Amino acid sequence: MHVRGTVAGEVDVRSVATSYGESELAEVPLRPADDARNGESPARGDGGTATVADGRETTTVTLWNKWTESAELLEPGMELLVTNAKEEEYQGETQYATTGDSYVVVEPSFLVSVTSIRNWVECPRLYYLNKLSGVPLNYPVVKGTLVHEVFGDLLRGRDLEESIEARVEERGLQLGLLGETPAAVKEEIRENATAIEGWLEQGRLTEEDSWRSEQLLISETFGIRGRADAVRRGAPVELKTGKNLKKEPRFKDKVQAACYALLLEEHGGDVDIGTLLYTKNSALDRNEETGDLTPAKEFTMGDGLLKYVVRLRNEIAAMETAGDIPTGYEADAKCEYCFEQDTCMVVSGRLDQESKAGQIGQSLPDEELEYFDRFYRAIEDERREVHREYAKLWEQTAEERADDDRALIDLEFLEKRPLEGGRWELRAHNTGGANSKLREGDLVLASDGDPVRGSSELARIERLDDEIVITADEPVEVTRLDVYPSELTTDRLLVAMHDALLKGDDRRKEILFGRAKPAFDTIEETFIDNNDRQNEAVTKAVGATDCALIHGPPGTGKTYTIARAIRAMVERGERVLLSAFTNRAVDNALEALLEQLEDVIDEDRVVRVGSESGIRDDMEPYRLERAGDPEDRVATLQNAQVVAATTSTCGSRVMKEQAFDVALVDEAAQLTEPGTCAAINLAERFVLVGDHEQLPPVVRAENDLTESLFERLVDLHPEAGVMLDRQYRMNQRIQAFASNEFYDGQLRPATPDVAARTLDDLEGVSRDRLPESLQDPVSFVDVEGDRSQYTDSAEAARIAALIEAYEAAGLERSEIGVIAPFRAQVSEISTHVPDDVAVDTVDRFQGSSQEVIVVSFTATGSLEGPIFEDYRRINVALTRPKRALVLVGDAAALASDPVYERMLEWARR
């Protein structure tokens, strides 16, 4: 049976004399998991149940011999899983102990990647450095990736030359940045491919082989995930681009293969043979011991190796759970042979970390060390949240998961169609309501119903409506799609923070930490002649030698100001990076910029970097295509004077090779500090534009990431900031509340026309035709709600009637927007109102505006709940309309909070 639970106290490790001699044992007090679903977990295929019988009381699990090493890692509160345990009666109590078939897994829901384990076995410090500073663009890595892709193609039956041609073409941009020519790269790949082909031929001659390539595997039991290069007859095959003339495979390569063996074991395999394919070994190289010419090395993976791998994995999981930083002493690697030695010493020196390699250089100032510590923790908190999302893949039932919007279930599989290159196009019919987080272009786990234990594939969504089209390596009879969680964003945040602190120049850090005041050059030019603050903002942005901060409340022409500033920079010959957190914000800013840049620079000197699915269709012509001739691709990017990309893309390998004079970050109040750093790290100076009175960054965990760099710098360097104070959007009556409540009364209409705008200005609309209660630009409709928690059908019905009234007064449906706090209420309202009325959450309405806005508060009785606590959300909701705003809600509930009460008074006037 399997035992799973939470460590309930201190672990006792000691030696005892047994009939086999001296043995080590560890006694772990364990509170068995009370989650009933645990019992269904099939884990390993021996039919055991996964949980200890009915109890909440603490029991004891004895871990024998080598497992005591994992026991030493345990802290109270950690999760523990022991497979194939035996039950023992001791002093009338039921206890458990490991058997010869047991595995001990620390924090099993923390999914460790195979690469992590491979790095860790070499040196835990190497694992840490990889995570912290990332791997820069370099040729050996790109070539390795290419060889793997070609290998995969060969296994799927693609023609060799065709594959090489296509794969090299796809990597044009990266190869160009590395200064490689296609002909030379192809030639090198051919050499590796010859070894692969020769080996494949051997296999075909001798027996029927069954092959799988690039299989993504997740183990719920061992807490490991990874992608096997290939699986032959159920056994892992690892491809290596390098040379190895020794008889034995490298140890870390064996460990990697053993990881896949564990993963395959959980998926029903039972193998003890691993194959490593060193494709640089050629016929000219003779194995020094065996004289063997083939590149393939087969080896046996014994029980001991597999268990050792799980113990390694436990070390990582325990360290990540505790939030520790490895020193290198955990391993017996020799630092003098390590090619990361210098980096390791510098990092430990700068961050004042204990390290086996020793320290070089001077430690960062205390405040920077403290900053590093705080943000390292915060980012790792986020990472743990991503890990919890992985765990939900098996902890949630399909229905729970679909409710969570992270999956589409009960699809009806329609057909499979082979594509060129051996991939497949799969089609399924979406039977349910398609209200999920999944979007076109996303990578998902496509499965036959169970993404972890069943057959599943990493697939890309090509089309998503009633009929779903995906592409994948294997023809899964897909009936379910799951979000595949990714640590990519977290990884990039960490690297961005590392770069800002360890690679950033000193002057930049003086500014970020408030040790110096931002400086400005004097600029005489007038950029905008009818709006002083906008002009001041452009002047500051252009003249800043360090940074400028532009605070732009709703409707104040933030986007125009940015575009004007960038134009001025471009005219001065500067290279500019335009960034924001979301693709939508980047595209909006770029759209305004293109208008400004007409006649200033050629269109082809403006480049949008990002994925095809992320970029808005009308910006597609500016998108940097990665595939193509290397020289040509790299010229397009280097020649660009303006590059636009999300902050996440700014952290990509390609973007990190780029340098700019200025980085301009829009919607900067929605960005975490490390997120902002990803963009500004690439430039000499920066301009942040945003409004910290609107919504803050979206983060998974409650931590230091919730305050933006923008907001912090506005406080730290008020003299670098300027607030745009004239708004071009709202009727005066509408803007009054937000102005007083959020902007100290400083926000005012830009012109008398704006102040006086009403629905009457719109063609064919007459306010007289509205009920009297709606004739004022701001009105309140008191609805006693239906008392349900996240929806309110009474409000929804009333809103439908309001929309009819506006239509009757001559408004187009497309001129009306409805905003609600909860997604559930958004879908409730959507069922009541016509399709062409925009209905969305407050959060998603940020950044846009409408002639008429109806707000559904969805609260009866009281205003309790986190969504109402952040007043910035009301600021966003109330500042979306131009000409009319209708608040719909329960007056009694709204009056229970002072801010909402003031809002009520204003609306009812």
Place this chain on the structure above:
DNA sequence: ACTCTGCCCAGAGGA
């Protein structure tokens, strides 16, 4: 208690 966007996933190799 709720809100929710990014990202080619994980791994590619050097000595």
